[in-house]
Amino acid sequence: MGKEIVIIGGGPAGVTAAITARRYYPETNITLIRKEEKALIPCGIPYMFGTLDSAEKNLIPDQLLTGNNINLVIDEASSIDRDSGTVITSAGKNFIYDRLILALGSSPLIPSIPGVELNNVYAVRKDLEYLKDLSKKLDQSKDVVIIGGGFIGLEFADEFMKRGNLKVTIIELLPHCLLLACDEEICKRVENKLLERGVNINVGAKAGAISGKNQVEYVELESGDKIKADTVILGIGVKPNVNLALECHLAADGREGIQVDDFMRTSDENIFAIGDCAKKRCYLSGLPKGVWLASMGTTEARIAGANLFNVRRRSDCAIGIFSTCFGDLAVGSAGLTESAAREMGMDVVTGESVAPDKHPGSIPGAQELGIKLVFEKDTGLLIGGQVYGGVSVGEKINFIGALIQHKMRADEVCTFQMGTHPLLTASPIAYQLINAAQLAVMKLRKS
Amino acid sequence: MGKEIVIIGGGPAGVTAAITARRYYPETNITLIRKEEKALIPCGIPYMFGTLDSAEKNLIPDQLLTGNNINLVIDEASSIDRDSGTVITSAGKNFIYDRLILALGSSPLIPSIPGVELNNVYAVRKDLEYLKDLSKKLDQSKDVVIIGGGFIGLEFADEFMKRGNLKVTIIELLPHCLLLACDEEICKRVENKLLERGVNINVGAKAGAISGKNQVEYVELESGDKIKADTVILGIGVKPNVNLALECHLAADGREGIQVDDFMRTSDENIFAIGDCAKKRCYLSGLPKGVWLASMGTTEARIAGANLFNVRRRSDCAIGIFSTCFGDLAVGSAGLTESAAREMGMDVVTGESVAPDKHPGSIPGAQELGIKLVFEKDTGLLIGGQVYGGVSVGEKINFIGALIQHKMRADEVCTFQMGTHPLLTASPIAYQLINAAQLAVMKLRKS
Numbered sequence: 090m091g092k093e094i095v096i097i098g099g100g101p102a103g104v105t106a107a108i109t110a111r112r113y114y115p116e117t118n119i120t121l122i123r124k125e126e127k128a129l130i131p132c133g134i135p136y137m138f139g140t141l142d143s144a145e146k147n148l149i150p151d152q153l154l155t156g157n158n159i160n161l162v163i164d165e166a167s168s169i170d171r172d173s174g175t176v177i178t179s180a181g182k183n184f185i186y187d188r189l190i191l192a193l194g195s196s197p198l199i200p201s202i203p204g205v206e207l208n209n210v211y212a213v214r215k216d217l218e219y220l221k222d223l224s225k226k227l228d229q230s231k232d233v234v235i236i237g238g239g240f241i242g243l244e245f246a247d248e249f250m251k252r253g254n255l256k257v258t259i260i261e262l263l264p265h266c267l268l269l270a271c272d273e274e275i276c277k278r279v280e281n282k283l284l285e286r287g288v289n290i291n292v293g294a295k296a297g298a299i300s301g302k303n304q305v306e307y308v309e310l311e312s313g314d315k316i317k318a319d320t321v322i323l324g325i326g327v328k329p330n331v332n333l334a335l336e337c338h339l340a341a342d343g344r345e346g347i348q349v350d351d352f353m354r355t356s357d358e359n360i361f362a363i364g365d366c367a368k369k370r371c372y373l374s375g376l377p378k379g380v381w382l383a384s385m386g387t388t389e390a391r392i393a394g395a396n397l398f399n400v401r402r403r404s405d406c407a408i409g410i411f412s413t414c415f416g417d418l419a420v421g422s423a424g425l426t427e428s429a430a431r432e433m434g435m436d437v438v439t440g441e442s443v444a445p446d447k448h449p450g451s452i453p454g455a456q457e458l459g460i461k462l463v464f465e466k467d468t469g470l471l472i473g474g475q476v477y478g479g480v481s482v483g484e485k486i487n488f489i490g491a492l493i494q495h496k497m498r499a500d501e502v503c504t505f506q507m508g509t510h511p512l513l514t515a516s517p518i519a520y521q522l523i524n525a526a527q528l529a530v531m532k533l534r535k536s
Numbered sequence: 537m538g539k540e541i542v543i544i545g546g547g548p549a550g551v552t553a554a555i556t557a558r559r560y561y562p563e564t565n566i567t568l569i570r571k572e573e574k575a576l577i578p579c580g581i582p583y584m585f586g587t588l589d590s591a592e593k594n595l596i597p598d599q600l601l602t603g604n605n606i607n608l609v610i611d612e613a614s615s616i617d618r619d620s621g622t623v624i625t626s627a628g629k630n631f632i633y634d635r636l637i638l639a640l641g642s643s644p645l646i647p648s649i650p651g652v653e654l655n656n657v658y659a660v661r662k663d664l665e666y667l668k669d670l671s672k673k674l675d676q677s678k679d680v681v682i683i684g685g686g687f688i689g690l691e692f693a694d695e696f697m698k699r700g701n702l703k704v705t706i707i708e709l710l711p712h713c714l715l716l717a718c719d720e721e722i723c724k725r726v727e728n729k730l731l732e733r734g735v736n737i738n739v740g741a742k743a744g745a746i747s748g749k750n751q752v753e754y755v756e757l758e759s760g761d762k763i764k765a766d767t768v769i770l771g772i773g774v775k776p777n778v779n780l781a782l783e784c785h786l787a788a789d790g791r792e793g794i795q796v797d798d799f800m801r802t803s804d805e806n807i808f809a810i811g812d813c814a815k816k817r818c819y820l821s822g823l824p825k826g827v828w829l830a831s832m833g834t835t836e837a838r839i840a841g842a843n844l845f846n847v848r849r850r851s852d853c854a855i856g857i858f859s860t861c862f863g864d865l866a867v868g869s870a871g872l873t874e875s876a877a878r879e880m881g882m883d884v885v886t887g888e889s890v891a892p893d894k895h896p897g898s899i900p901g902a903q904e905l906g907i908k909l910v911f912e913k914d915t916g917l918l919i920g921g922q923v924y925g926g927v928s929v930g931e932k933i934n935f936i937g938a939l940i941q942h943k944m945r946a947d948e949v950c951t952f953q954m955g956t957h958p959l960l961t962a963s964p965i966a967y968q969l970i971n972a973a974q975l976a977v978m979k980l981r982k983s
Contacts, residue, residue, distance in 0.1 A: 130896055132958055136899065146896055387964040391951060423955070451588060484960075500849070504839055506852065506854070506937055506941055507835070508859045509830065510930055517548050518834055
């Protein structure tokens with residue numbers, strides 16, 4: 090008889106864990122329990138409202154599961170009996186497990202302000218029907234206010250503008266949008282791009298209430314301003330889904346998530362937790378850190394899936410690697426920003442380098458690509474990086490993330506061998522990653 | 537009195553060495569001697585014939601030198617007197633040096649076949665006037681034959697097609713174009729793309745002679761075929777420029793280049809050599825390896841420039857990182873191909889992964905991005921990688937190059953943290969680099 094692996098949750102982490110488990114444990118039976126009829130690609134949600142011509146295009150194909158001999162059950166796990174090793178579902182079914190993986194995801198934070206219960210106030214729920222309903226409402230809308238200027242809020246704003254019928258306004262509490270991920274000068278670039286694309290941005294502004302009769306009419310700021318709105322989007326963040334874990338007495342925290350060790354095991358070593366529901370720690374401070382990203386979840390899934398019956402892989406603490414794109418401007422961030430590092434009490438030096446992303450700069454389609462690297466002053470260790478430019482930013486920031494994860498120093502980055510090509514990269518003389526590191530090395534020498 | 541640094545050669549390696557030296561030794565006098573009135577960007581040369589609307593756009597700006605307080609001398613170094621530490625030029629000037637950097641570059645290989653001396657046979661010389669002359673000739677040409685199907689030959693072919701008036705044929709000795717850099721399946725992708733773009737390709741074909749009366753009329757293959765040609769391009773490779781070094785009795789070899797230690801010093805420790813003229817060794821075998829690339833040269837320049845008066849940096853052996861692009865197909869290669877590794881006698885396993893470069897795959901503009909990784913079987917060490925896809929290939933292959941340089945194993949690559957974004961990368965489930973490594977890990981476990 091094969092061992093039984095049960096996975097609760099069908100987002101990217103759950104699916105990747107199932108595939109990884111299938112690879113390492115070919116003789117097992119694997120069951121994935123998912124409450125949604127169809128599984129959305131979470132990071133694709135904003136693009137259902139503009140770029141993609143149908144919401145159904147933003148689905149994780151079930152074939153990834155069925156094609157890997159994974160039993161897909163559409164049902165909701167309602168409780169876990171750890172003594173007998175059983176998951177009980179809403180439909181009253183029991184699933185015995187030898188190993189259980191919790192990939193429970195996260196839920197949108199709802200601010201406790203008057204009026205959030207009004208019609209036409211939407212959170213970013215990973216629910217196809219709910220989001221299709223939002224899309225219909227947007228067709229009849231004129232004034233949309235998005236509360237929260239993080240990645241998701243900005244992506245929604247930019248996509249909404251593509252619909253042509255909407256005035257879109259972002260309300261952000263901090264002095265700049267994206268400030269938790271990028272330093273001010275990069276945030277400003279993004280804000281300028283969004284303004285150029287017609288989005289209104291209110292920074293340093295706190296939504297105090299949403300007002301109207303049944304339907305939303307205004308978002309009222311604490312400053313006293315009232316911003317007209319017939320649809321409101323809440324994009325202020327998420328909280329880990331931990332109820333199922335708490336109910337069966339696993340160590341967990343409603344704000345930080347389910348406690349896991351470096352092997353992704355919970356306080357019950359037969360139960361693993363991955364993705365948004367699992368607690369993450371900052372790779373520099375060791376403190377809890379909210380890196381609620383599908384990409385992080387799949388990394389954890391590749392660790393948990395391999396470790397189920399034999400410990401093989403250890404999780405590094407979370408670096409946090411983000412990227413996004415607005416028109417021709419992509420930005421990415423990995424690790425700590427300069428300002429976050431300084432706030433943490435670190436002495437840092439930075440190196441910045443900007444050059445065309447093709448060479449010579451007169452090659453058609455060339456655009457600026459800029460890199461900022463942040464190094465620890467005493468050791469020269471790379472602790473963060475930010476990139477802006479064209480589409481290659483997505484891979485560039487992952488490159489920088491890998492350098493952080495592998496603890497590279499500034500001088501090592503300076504002597505990287507790289508390839509360059511007129512149509513694909515900066516010139517070898519101006520190659521941004523290396524020059525940014527070299528400039529930091531010069532500062533480190535003087536310090 | 538400041539120390540005197542003299543650099544011979546104004547290509548990317550010479551310029552980068554000068555800038556690096558200026559950073560590390562601000563009190564020195566730095567003189568760069570360049571024989572060309574204007575310095576071409578070497579990798580941009582093919583693009584002078586199609587993509588760029590003027591040859592003058594493909595120049596390294598002198599401002600990089602003058603703006604860094606580097607004395608630019610347009611003159612030819614004709615000899616070096618090591619006893620007195622003097623460079624003597626054709627114009628009869630003497631330049632005293634405390635440290636000398638040779639960045640002498642390379643020259644095209646000319647095959648010893650009948651007819652290479654005919655009019656309208658061109659090598660790829662880094663000489664603006666010569667190349668402008670070629671461009672004029674192409675305006676009156678109809679049939680161009682390119683001997684050599686490496687990167688440069690293919691790039692010339694693709695650019696020539698953009699002129700609209702030319703039938704272009706490539707003659708390649710090996711069974712496929714690019715076979716020294718890529719495995720057969722990647723080579724075939726490139727060949728198919730070039731065929732689709734109208735280039736004729738003759739592989740496994742050896743040019744035996746070029747025939748005609750003064751002007752070229754045919755390229756004659758050893759098979760007996762005669763291919764009509766009014767212009768012929770020789771793109772079969774380069775040889776390092778070592779004469780100046782040999783004449784002053786530095787250790788050097790006409791085929792492999794000037795001997796250097798890991799600090800980029802020649803057999804005279806006051807004289808450094810970098811770029812195409814300097815001998816390189818394969819990072820796996822330690823044997824001499826011809827990586828004649830501007831990018832490699834600038835890496836060496838950053839080492840030499842920092843080491844002039846204090847040894848600080850060591851050169852790793854050459855990985856060899858290439859990329860190129862034909863229309864919407866970019867390809868890159870780093871380290872050893874599978875076939876080269878097997879020929880060297882290594883046991884290897886490979887992992888391949890293909891997925892759209894945006895997600896979901898229905899995002900407009902998404903195209904396939906494929907990665908092949910090559911690992912040493914006994915150790916799981918990454919020894920090579922190849923990528924094909926869109927423009928992000930240029931940074932992706934540099935990422936892989938860095939992983940090779942820093943001796944990553946397959947399992948480490950599997951647990952990389954990465955960021956993903958619908959408009960910029962594959963989905964986190966399908967992320968190619970990680971999945972290619974994971975598939976290799978499964979093979980390693982079975983082996």
